[in-house]
Amino acid sequence: EPEVTQTPSHQVTQMGQEVILRCVPISNHLYFYWYRQILGQKVEFLVSFYNNEISEKSEIFDDQFSVERPDGSNFTLKIRSTKLEDSAMYFCASSEAGLAGDPFTDTQYFGPGTRLTVL
Amino acid sequence: DQQVKQNSPSLSVQEGRISILNCDYTNSMFDYFLWYKKYPAEGPTFLISISSIKDKNEDGRFTVFLNKSAKHLSLHIVPSQPGDSAVYFCAASGRSGGGADGLTFGKGTHLIIQP
Numbered sequence: 001e002p003e004v005t006q007t008p009s010h011q012v013t014q015m016g017q018e019v020i021l022r023c024v025p026i027s028n029h030l031y032f033y034w035y036r037q038i039l040g041q042k043v044e045f046l047v048s049f050y051n052n053e054i055s056e057k058s059e060i061f062d063d064q065f066s067v068e069r070p071d072g073s074n075f076t077l078k079i080r081s082t083k084l085e086d087s088a089m090y091f092c093a094s095s096e097a098g099l100a101g102d103p104f105t106d107t108q109y110f111g112p113g114t115r116l117t118v119l
Numbered sequence: 120d121q122q123v124k125q126n127s128p129s130l131s132v133q134e135g136r137i138s139i140l141n142c143d144y145t146n147s148m149f150d151y152f153l154w155y156k157k158y159p160a161e162g163p164t165f166l167i168s169i170s171s172i173k174d175k176n177e178d179g180r181f182t183v184f185l186n187k188s189a190k191h192l193s194l195h196i197v198p199s200q201p202g203d204s205a206v207y208f209c210a211a212s213g214r215s216g217g218g219a220d221g222l223t224f225g226k227g228t229h230l231i232i233q234p
Contacts, residue, residue: 006162040140042208043208043222058221090162093162107168108153108222112160112161113161
């Protein structure tokens, strides 16, 4: 069964450093997402991406964050100058939504997450 | 600002009985609702969804009910099995005029199935 994969599973970094979290969405999916879950809190939407551009983003997704699809398979989240409060689980998701699909009803499938620890 | 609320942090149910997980929402623009199940150290796994044009959707042991007037939905699992022990998240999305909205999640309910 196709699945979303994420690397690394755990990333430790020093405050102020840049990190890149990587995701490989399901191959025929067209919409890609990043979410985060701070320990003990709910899963929060960061950004959605379609056709090589940001589709929607939340208030959390400020200039510190950027996303990119550098090739036909990877989808990345870059966090510049990390802060202590960026420590969280980061989940990538993808959904199918094609020309005949409806992005609002297509199911989002999640990867296993990357645990980011900022020291 | 909790647009999706799961008021029960945990629920304990005996194996074989029905588990009922509840979710309330405040945003009337939400028109698609999903339930995800999550084990520790894993990502959320999709369980079942329902569109606002329906009031019930069933898939095997899982049934989701939607009461739009009350802005309430519930997930029924029957019969409950030990492997159902996990955190269950209610999530919702709505149309924003373009592109795919992110999902808005509740805080989750930890379901514990007792043998």
